[in-house]
Amino acid sequence: MHRLEDIHFRDPYILALPSRKKYYLYxxxxxxxxxxxxxGFDAYESEDLVHWHGxxxxxxPPxxxxxxxxxxxPEVxxxxxxxxxxxxxxxxxxxxVTGVLVADQPEGPFTLWSRSLTPPDWECLDGTLxxxxxxxxxxxFCKEWVQVEDGEMYAVRxxxxxxxxxxxxxxxFRASEASWSIGSGEQHNRYVTDGPFLYRMQNNELVMMWSTTGQDGYTLGLARSISGKPQGPWKQDDSPLFTKNGGHGMLFRTFEGQLxxxxxxxxxxxxERPVIFPIQEKDGQLKLLDDDSK
Structure with missing residues (x-):
């Protein structure tokens, strides 16, 4: 059994399956x-988010x-x-590209389903459903700064x-539209888009978590869809959610209902290691609990 600090993962994603009373970490x-x-890809499974088998x-890959x-x-x-x-x-x-694999069980084995959902001549990453x-x-998904300098975020049906x-x-939107996104490079014109994840708030707002380079390193913030649809338009929050060199986030609920x-x-x-924070959702805002990152 492992604890999160033992698992050398970037870009963690947790699938909570009430039918099995298990969490799966990718x-x-x-x-x-x-x-x-x-x-390739590995998975870990847990019943309590503390002890992980894997x-x-x-x-x-074949x-x-x-x-x-x-x-x-990987997101499952x-x-x-x-x-x-x-x-x-x-x-x-x-x-x-962002491609798709498929399996009959959450622990796999996964096999190729779709080679690419992104345009063949674009440098893309981090597709989320x-x-x-x-x-x-x-x-x-993101169109990378390595191709466009000011990283872009896209939606496709x-x-x-x-x-x-x-x-x-x-x-x-483009990464530079967020006031907390800091350009890099000699001309400070390279802006990162990374790790989008969409969430429907209790007040019915549709928000997107995404990550970029901020003043103190890797930074996680929110954009809000004015239309309530994935097509947007999207408006960036004035302040980020997490600023202290961590990101590529996603939200899930525990079996007890905690976000x-x-x-x-x-x-x-x-x-880098996976970290889990409980979240408080109140008055259209998300707040990390037990966090001193801001």
């Missing part, structure tokens, strides 16, 4: 997140798999009786089987 395997051939090798490195940010969703993993993949000379009020699936996009992606945030922190390799 993430980018930290040991070779930046270099070397990718191992690693469970939920995906190992010999003929097209991508060989930068296996990042239960959809029509199966489990779908959205994740980023890269190969030399081929732009980074959102199901709108009509039951239609959407993917929110998906086919019901999650195999492909419907229509063209819609630009939602929680998981991120990786710090954002320094090889020290």
């Amino acid at each position: 993430g980018s395997i930290g040991q070779n997140v930046w270099s070397g051939p990718a191992i 690693p469970i090798p939920c995906f190992r 010999a003929d798999f097209w991508s060989d490195h930068h296996y990042w940010a 969703y239960e959809w029509e009786g199966r489990y779908y993993m959205f994740a980023s993949f890269k190969a030399e000379g081929i732009p980074r 959102y199901v709108d009020d009509h039951g239609d699936p959407w993917m929110i 998906l086919t019901p089987d999650l195999k492909g996009p419907i229509g063209q992606p819609v630009l939602l 929680c945030l998981t991120i990786h922190a710090p954002n320094d390799h090889p020290n």
